Amino acid sequence: MKSDKIQIRKTTVYIVIFYILIFATWQVLFNAGLIPDYLFPSPVDVATRMRELWEEGYLLPSISATAQRMAVGFSIGAALGLALGLLMGVSPIVNHCLKSLFLGLQTLPTAAWVPISLLIFGLSVHGIYFVIIMSSVPAIAISISSGILHIPTIYIRAAKTLGTRWYAMPVRVILPAALPAIVTGLKLGWTLGWHGGVSAELIKSSVGLGFLLYMGRELNDSAQVVGIMLLTILFGLLLDRFFFGIIEKRIRIRWGLEKNE
Amino acid sequence: MEEIQPIEPETAPAATPTVKLKLRNVSMMFHGATQTVEALAPLDLEIMEGELVVFFGPSGCGKSTLLNLIAGFEQPSTGEITLDGEPVTKPGSDRLMMFQEHGLFPWLSVINNVTYGLKNRRRYRFRPWKQRAIAREWLKLMNLEEFEKTLIHELSGGMKQRVALARALAPDPHVLLVDEPFPALDALTKSKLYGDLQEILISRKKTIISVTHDPREAACLGDRILVFTPSPGRVQKEIRVELPRPRDINDPAIGEYAAQIMAELESQSDEKRQDTD
Numbered sequence: 001m002k003s004d005k006i007q008i009r010k011t012t013v014y015i016v017i018f019y020i021l022i023f024a025t026w027q028v029l030f031n032a033g034l035i036p037d038y039l040f041p042s043p044v045d046v047a048t049r050m051r052e053l054w055e056e057g058y059l060l061p062s063i064s065a066t067a068q069r070m071a072v073g074f075s076i077g078a079a080l081g082l083a084l085g086l087l088m089g090v091s092p093i094v095n096h097c098l099k100s101l102f103l104g105l106q107t108l109p110t111a112a113w114v115p116i117s118l119l120i121f122g123l124s125v126h127g128i129y130f131v132i133i134m135s136s137v138p139a140i141a142i143s144i145s146s147g148i149l150h151i152p153t154i155y156i157r158a159a160k161t162l163g164t165r166w167y168a169m170p171v172r173v174i175l176p177a178a179l180p181a182i183v184t185g186l187k188l189g190w191t192l193g194w195h196g197g198v199s200a201e202l203i204k205s206s207v208g209l210g211f212l213l214y215m216g217r218e219l220n221d222s223a224q225v226v227g228i229m230l231l232t233i234l235f236g237l238l239l240d241r242f243f244f245g246i247i248e249k250r251i252r253i254r255w256g257l258e259k260n261e
Numbered sequence: 262m263e264e265i266q267p268i269e270p271e272t273a274p275a276a277t278p279t280v281k282l283k284l285r286n287v288s289m290m291f292h293g294a295t296q297t298v299e300a301l302a303p304l305d306l307e308i309m310e311g312e313l314v315v316f317f318g319p320s321g322c323g324k325s326t327l328l329n330l331i332a333g334f335e336q337p338s339t340g341e342i343t344l345d346g347e348p349v350t351k352p353g354s355d356r357l358m359m360f361q362e363h364g365l366f367p368w369l370s371v372i373n374n375v376t377y378g379l380k381n382r383r384r385y386r387f388r389p390w391k392q393r394a395i396a397r398e399w400l401k402l403m404n405l406e407e408f409e410k411t412l413i414h415e416l417s418g419g420m421k422q423r424v425a426l427a428r429a430l431a432p433d434p435h436v437l438l439v440d441e442p443f444p445a446l447d448a449l450t451k452s453k454l455y456g457d458l459q460e461i462l463i464s465r466k467k468t469i470i471s472v473t474h475d476p477r478e479a480a481c482l483g484d485r486i487l488v489f490t491p492s493p494g495r496v497q498k499e500i501r502v503e504l505p506r507p508r509d510i511n512d513p514a515i516g517e518y519a520a521q522i523m524a525e526l527e528s529q530s531d532e533k534r535q536d537t538d
Contacts, residue, residue, distance in 0.1 A: 154360055154362055154364040155364065155366065157332075157334055157352070157358070157360070157364070158358075158360065158364035158365075158366070160333075160334070160351075160352035160353075161332060161334075161352045161353070161354065161356070161357050161358040161438075162354055162357065162377055162378035162381055162428070162432065163353055163354030163378060163381035163382065163383070163432065164381055165381070168381075173366075176366070176368035177366075177368075179368065253414060254367050254368075254412060254413075254414050255367045255368075255414075256367055256413070256414050
């Protein structure tokens with residue numbers, strides 16, 4: 001355990017040094033003046049611009065608007081994906097039909113949902129929900145259904161030999177046994193929904209991270225564009241790696257799919 | 262339906278043991294893409310109430326197939342299996358199976374794994390506090406009373422098998438099917454588990470069928486050992502073990518029986534070789 005902790009601390013140090021190096025190189029390249037500064041902001045420019053946005057009261061409302069849209073859109077998408085994934089996991093016919101459809105839809109870049117959502121919903125916020133939902137549902141449904149179809153036989157057999165009745169199977173055995181796959185599916189769905197949501201905001205909104213990106217471009221403000229991109233990465237990472245990632249890992253360890261390291 | 266009712270009408274204790282499980286002309290074929298494999302040749306078998314029968318044989322001899330058929334996980338290609346005269350058509354807690362890989366539910370704590378089967382009882386359902394009390398008794402018997410709130414992945418291999426045994430016994434099944442439950446355990450843990458298992462069996466008078474490929478294990482547990490040989494799987498020899506219980510797996514007498522079992526297996530495969538010559 002102790003050596004593990006030292007190991008983790010060591011890797012953290014390396015990672016921090018790596019990022020310091022990146023930002024230093026970035027600043028050095030900027031100082032060299034090879035590229036005009038309106039195309040290529042320095043880290044200091046980005047930080048200053050972000051502070052201005054914060055002080056002007058743009059940043060916080062945008063972050064909370066994006067967060068709210070994601071919360072609503074992803075909740076609906078998760079519920080829908082879960083229901084469809086369950087149905088696919090239980091019925092082979094539904095699985096064959098929907099799987100082919102969802103695999104097709106998955107090849108569509110999430111941003112490609114934006115034009116059709118504009119046509120259907122105009123500029124209303126519902127269009128953003130629509131894009132988030134359409135981006136996340138296929139991935140969630142497919143990973144949940146395949147998780148259910150690949151539940152270890154021993155759980156099903158153990159449940160049957162212990163007298164579980166057929167109508168109690170989904171809640172008492174199938175769902176809990178498929179939980180690792182469900183969490184993985186939700187995590188993937190979140191990532192895709194996040195992509196779709198921010199893409200939709202580029203065009204459809206007057207507040208939000210996507211909107212700030214778009215505004216930065218309109219104003220030829222490269223510092224703002226880069227700053228918001230960094231912020232978007234940060235939030236994506238925070239939820240993907242930390243929130244979903246940690247839950248996923250804990251469940252996988254408990255289900256015996258991964259060793260605790 | 263919380264009322265407690267007797268499981269079935271009380272019968273007077275029979276002087277002669279009654280037939281618990283009856284197999285008539287039971288066989289099993291597996292149809293592959295290119296060929297059909299006869300996993301189990303037609304078999305007739307009677308197992309008495311309270312008897313401990315061991316299916317012994319090398320892998321691929323049909324012993325696990327037969328256990329799965331009795332459990333109701335699969336249907337025989339021919340023949341019929343009856344339990345107390347009722348045909349076996351699907352899995353159920355009257356023929357509870359204990360698996361080689363414990364099969365405990367990782368989403369439940371130790372005690373909730375043990376109460377799981379009790380919750381499913383149809384005719385004789387206990388109230389929740391009573392279910393927990395029964396589960397605690399079994400955990401105590403397995404020396405696991407301190408671990409009732411522990412999660413499955415935090416247990417050692419031997420502890421998992423003990424929880425699995427408690428889970429299988431808590432619903433008080435008439436027949437317990439045991440599929441090589443202790444393969445991956447060290448010798449010390451194993452011999453302790455054999456002790457535990459026998460103690461429980463003697464005191465509770467259960468009908469037990471156990472599958473193994475370890476001759477010592479067979480001799481230690483069985484009243485009657487059926488020696489299986491492969492391709493097609495069939496019973497070649499029946500051996501009765503006339504030793505008092507509880508038996509110690511390290512007892513030399515067990516070793517003698519084990520040697521007899523192995524000799525039987527080898528002579529049968531010799532005969533087979535001569536047949537094919």
